Amino acid sequence: MSYENILDIQDPKLKDYECGICLGICQRPVRLSCCLQIYCYDCIKESLDIKSTCCICRRSNTIDDIIDNKIIQESIDMIPIKCNNYKDKCKYTGTMKEVVNHMLTCEFRIISCDLCLHSYIANNMNKHQTTTCINRKMECKYCKIFIQRNLIDKHLELDCLKISFECKNDCKFKGFREDIKLHDLVCPNKIVEEPTSKKNKLVKYTDVDLINSQVKQNPNCVWKYNNYHGGINSIGTIIKYSHTKYWVYVKWENNYTNTYSIGDMNNYDLIYN
Secondary structure, rough: OHHHHHHOOHHHHHHHEEEEOOEEOOOOEEEEEEOOEEEEEHHHHHHHHHHHOOOOOOOOOHHHHHEEEEEHHHHHHOOOOEEOOOOOOOOOOEEEEHHHHHHOOOOOOOOOOOOOOOEEEHHHHEEEHHHHHOOOOOOOOOOOOOHHHHHHHHHHHOOOOOEEOOOOOOOEEEOOOOOOHHHHHOOOOOOOOOOOOOOOOOOOOOOOOOOEEEEEOOOOOOOOOOOOOOOOOOEEEEEEEEEOOOOEEEOOOOOOEEEEEOOOOEEOOOEOO
């Protein structure tokens, strides 16, 4: 314990509680079996780890020779001291035991903001969390839901259900986000794009919805059994995927069925009809 915290720094009894190593008031006072000098437990343990002798009488000692000094501890516990946060204007004083308990709730203690994890004095935390914290909660002015400040823009853009929108098709309809979604399905001004034609394009393994697709022979490929399927103009239907990756089964108009590559070794046997 630092002397700075002690109220009566001139008290002559304080010398009786000094650690023989750090010269501060002992933290967990102990002594060695060889003499009466007291030490902080951590101080003497560290000293004995380096050299197994008493710092005062130089007799041989080990960690097993450390003895707790409960009488000195009780006396130290009754020393009148200031709160550790006195430099931050805390006026609390009491015995060491009382100050230890006080520190748990001292309004000048340093605590971590549970929103941004930065540290602040406890009596400033409420102000921080309501006015300056980057992760503080803010009320959406439209739906009145409280959202983290750094997520409010995303909420307004994607999630808020109480923002009014105009129809993007210039039909003058206005409504909330869900209303606009439903309206868009029946809007009379909506331009319906024609599906892109797959005709004469290569059939590829990465295409979706291949089953039941109408296909023809790729004219740029030479098949070993060229006419079994009915010829280059014959139309077939993909009926299932093969167990071998990049291959499918095709059933042709003449009921002939075989497997064909749709990307194996970069070979494409089929085109869309």
